[in-house]
Amino acid sequence: MDAFPAFIPLHGAKVVIAGAGEAAEAKARLFAGSPATIVRLEGPAAFIAGSYAGAILAFIATEDELYAQAASRAARAAGVLVNVVDRPAMCDFTTPSVIDRGEVVAAIGTGGASPMLAAMLRNDIEQRVPEGAGRVAALFRLLQDEVRAALPELPARRAFLREALSGPAADAAKSGDMEAATRLLREALAKGPSAQGKVQFVAGRGPADLLTLRASRALAAADVLAADAQADPEILALARRDAERLAPEAATPDKLIALAASGLRVVRVICGPPAAADLQVLAAAGTAIEVLLAAPDT
Numbered sequence: 001m002d003a004f005p006a007f008i009p010l011h012g013a014k015v016v017i018a019g020a021g022e023a024a025e026a027k028a029r030l031f032a033g034s035p036a037t038i039v040r041l042e043g044p045a046a047f048i049a050g051s052y053a054g055a056i057l058a059f060i061a062t063e064d065e066l067y068a069q070a071a072s073r074a075a076r077a078a079g080v081l082v083n084v085v086d087r088p089a090m091c092d093f094t095t096p097s098v099i100d101r102g103e104v105v106a107a108i109g110t111g112g113a114s115p116m117l118a119a120m121l122r123n124d125i126e127q128r129v130p131e132g133a134g135r136v137a138a139l140f141r142l143l144q145d146e147v148r149a150a151l152p153e154l155p156a157r158r159a160f161l162r163e164a165l166s167g168p169a170a171d172a173a174k175s176g177d178m179e180a181a182t183r184l185l186r187e188a189l190a191k192g193p194s195a196q197g198k199v200q201f202v203a204g205r206g207p208a209d210l211l212t213l214r215a216s217r218a219l220a221a222a223d224v225l226a227a228d229a230q231a232d233p234e235i236l237a238l239a240r241r242d243a244e245r246l247a248p249e250a251a252t253p254d255k256l257i258a259l260a261a262s263g264l265r266v267v268r269v270i271c272g273p274p275a276a277a278d279l280q281v282l283a284a285a286g287t288a289i290e291v292l293l294a295a296p297d298t
Contacts, residue, residue: 003111005109013057014039015036018046046060047071051078052077058075060085097122103133103136104134106122146189147189155259197261197266199266200265200268201274206235227268228248228269229248257282260288
C-alpha cells in the first residue's frame with residue numbers, strides 16, 4: 001500500500017479552493033451537498049496564510065506555476081494539507097475518484113498516477129453499490145448506541161449486524177421507508193442474533209487466483225482467521241484486516257466449535273486436506289462446516 005486511505009469528517013469543517021477555471025469548479029462540485037464550509041480564493045488572497053486559517057484541506061487549481069507555489073506555501077504555513085491539481089509532486093494528498101451514497105462513500109485512488117484509471121474503476125464499482133446504501137448506513141448510525149448497549153459483547157454484536165444488514169430493516173431503508181426500517185431494526189434487536197456461526201476451510205497453498213469466488217468471500221467476511229504457516233501470503237491478504245488471528249495450533253476442534261457457537265465466522269486456511277477426525281468432531285457438535293477448495297487450474 002503506497003498511500004493510506006482515510007475519510008475526513010466534513011461536519012463543521014472548512015475547505016479552501018484557491019484558483020479559478022474548470023479545475024477549481026470541479027473541486028467545488030466534489031463538495032456539493034456536503035456539510036463543509038467552502039471558501040473560494042482568487043488573486044493575491046491565495047498567497048496569505050491567514051486566508052487558510054482553520055481549514056482542514058486546501059485545493060490549489062491553476063495552470064500558473066508561480067501561483068501554485070505561492071498559494072501552496074501559504075496554505076502549508078497555516079498548517080493545512082494541500083492538493084495542487086495536476087501536480088502530484090506538490091501534493092500532500094491526492095483526490096480519489098469518489099462514489100457518493102451519502103453515509104456510504106467509496107474512493108478509488110492511484111496516487112495521482114492515473115486519474116483516468118481511477119475513474120474507470122469507479123464506474124465498475126459504482127454499479128455494485130446500491131443507491132439506498134447510504135440510508136442503510138444512516139439507519140445503523142441512528143441506532144448505534146442502542147445496538148452497543150443491547151449487545152456489549154463484540155462477537156454477538158457482529159453476528160447481529162451481519163444478519164441485520166441483509167434483513168428486512170435494511171431492505172426498508174434501501175426503499176426509503178426509514179420509519180419502518182427503524183421499527184424493524186429495534187424488533188430484531190429485541191430478539192438478538194439468531195444466525196449460527198460457521199467454520200470454513202479454505203485451501204491456502206495458492207496461487208490466490210485459483211481460489212473460488214466463494215472462498216474469497218469467506219476470507220473477506222471472516223471474524224477469526226487461523227492459517228497454516230505455509231499459507232500463501234496473497235491468500236491471507238484477502239482476509240479482513242481486523243479479523244482476529246488465531247495460531248493454527250490453537251485452532252483445535254473444541255476451540256472452533258466454541259467460536260462458531262458464539263456466532264462467529266471462522267476461516268481455517270489449510271495447506272492440505274482437512275483432517276477427517278476434526279470434521280467429524282465439528283459435525284457431531286452441530287457446527288456448520290464448509291470446505292472450499294481451489295478451483296481447478298485450466
